[in-house]
Amino acid sequence: MSIWEYANPVRFMRLSDRVLPWLAALSAILMLVALVWGFFFTPDDYRQGSTVKIIFIHVPSAMIAINAWVMMLIASLIWLVRRHHVSALAAKAAAPVGAVMTMIALVTGAVWGEPMWGTWWAWDPRLTSFLILFLFYLGYIALWAAIDNPDTAADLTSVLAIVGSVFAVLSRYAALIWNQGLHQGASLSMDRAEHVADVFYYPLVTAIIAFILLFVTLVILRTRTEIRARRLRALLAREARE
């Protein structure tokens, strides 16, 4: 019994069919709990007022935005090395989700920044690198859309994901040298002293778990759609031949 068994699309479909409703329900419940808890049952911050509560959307979506790219990179590598189609399709399925998460992080950040920093947008390294990440997502999605042959598309986008990762990291550090930051440091870290206060910490962790589950649910759902679309294509091709 190894994880590679689920590289078989039939097995993947069977397992995901059973797991998906539970995942979806769990992520919906947790999301509801986290957001209600975060929005209505945490105190206002003494300087930021109620705007602090945007943290429950902003931080989890930003985490997913970055980790979705990492997941795509790993899935692309698995595709290039082991040629499992489910892996390539999962990378394809994750890209739009990651792009939307990047957009959510940018928009919620702007909404928070307007009252707090007095500006919707600043060319801060963190903000800039998120915008760059968004551009990488756009290019990746566009390349998938432009190529007809699915295997060629999977190969080329995988190469792009690898090269893109190197240059996304480079851009991140280039932006650090280029401009001083306005953005505060990390909200979470291994060092307890650097955390946000406990009243915000627990709902925030709940929100992060909810977002991770949401991401997994969406990616599985979209991967299933891709597999079905692929089967449909194969059926149509067979029909056309007969």
Next chain:
Amino acid sequence: MMALLRRDLALALRSGGGFGLSLAFFLIVVVFVPFGVGPDTGVLARIAPGVLWIAALLSCLLSLDRIFQLDWEDGSLDALALAPLPLEGVVAMKALAHWLTTGLPLTVIAPLLGVLLNLPGAAAPWIFLSLLVGTPALSLLGAFGAALTVGIRRGGLLLSLLVMPLYIPTLIFGALTASRAGDGLDFFTPFALLGGVTLLAAALIPFAAAAAIRINLR
């Protein structure tokens, strides 16, 4: 390899494309900027290094699809892939030919066009040097983008979308070198990093681009 380089250079020169066109485009972008932001020399001097870098980058972008497209269409790319020369070497030579016909002329002409933008005298040699060090990365990354999109009809716009984010580190470090030199600040750090990005691209990109071409030829 030298024969391939000579062939590509001859093709670029005799087809009347690349060379003159991207220089003219460079000139037009530089001329447009004062129309857009106004003729105030103080403002122009401040933005000149950045404008020159962006203009060079855009003119470089313009001729990227020519790197592989013509060879793809007439089948000579298949012949090159079958040749004893490794495909990585082909990519490197093609990127070099692109740089010699686009990056290098842009580099030479940039300090002259800097006069139009009231570029500070101290920045002029550094705009030249930063472009000299940075533009090879533009050609290499462009060759990678061209290799990805070679099989796509009318892939020009997609090529730009793919390549532009890859240009960001080069643009940041290049423009920073020139503008810091103009302000009399320390510019060695961005300059060294600019060289680092170019060397990284030279080391990695031929392999990635050759892989992309092999996939497209399959």
